[in-house]
Amino acid sequence: MKKSIWLLAIVAAIAMFALSACATKNNANVSPSSPPPSSPPAGTSPAAGGGAVKEVTVNASNWKFEPNEITANVGDTLKLTLNNTQGAHGLEIPDFGVNLKNGDTKEIKLDKAGSFEFHCSIQCGQGHDSMTGALIVQ
Numbered sequence: 001m002k003k004s005i006w007l008l009a010i011v012a013a014i015a016m017f018a019l020s021a022c023a024t025k026n027n028a029n030v031s032p033s034s035p036p037p038s039s040p041p042a043g044t045s046p047a048a049g050g051g052a053v054k055e056v057t058v059n060a061s062n063w064k065f066e067p068n069e070i071t072a073n074v075g076d077t078l079k080l081t082l083n084n085t086q087g088a089h090g091l092e093i094p095d096f097g098v099n100l101k102n103g104d105t106k107e108i109k110l111d112k113a114g115s116f117e118f119h120c121s122i123q124c125g126q127g128h129d130s131m132t133g134a135l136i137v138q
Contacts, residue, residue: 051075051110060102060120061086063127071136074113078135081105090121093135110137 054076059066060083072078082091082100091100095116096108120131 051077053077053079053107055079055081057081057083058091058133059083059085060089060091060131062125063087063120063131065091065118065120065131065133068133069136070133071138072110073138074110076110076137078108078110079105080108087124088122089124089131091118092121093118096135113137 051073054072056067056070056078058070058080070078070080080091080098080100082089082102082104084102088102090102092098093108093116095114096110098106098108098118099121100106101122114137116135116137118133118135120128124131
């Protein structure tokens with residue numbers, strides 16, 4: 001009986017540690033005194049298949065994306081990079097099969113118009129459910 005209680009206590013402690021780790025983990029390359037990395041200017045250069053190439057860096061912190069709205073045109077290629085400035089986060093756009101982790105970049109050919117939600121794909125704590133944004137393709 002005592003083994004069961006100890007095992008239950010250990011499992012509960014591990015679960016609490018795992019859930020709290022997302023909200024407290026910071027990137028090693030960001031010091032408290034340094035300013036947050038800035039997004040590169042939105043580039044608009046011709047893409048090989050028509051449209052433009054738009055480069056956007058999304059900075060993720062507890063519990064928001066900056067910018068939380070990205071606008072582009074049908075036919076553009078979006079070069080999207082995720083940068084965690086506080087905590088551990090991911091960025092998922094299910095409609096385009098995108099799931100970025102910190103430091104990842106993906107090029108997305110925007111072939112359909114609409115408003116597409118993106119959200120944090122790593123359980124990051126109490127504000128996780130409200131960590132969303134929109135990709136608007138015109």
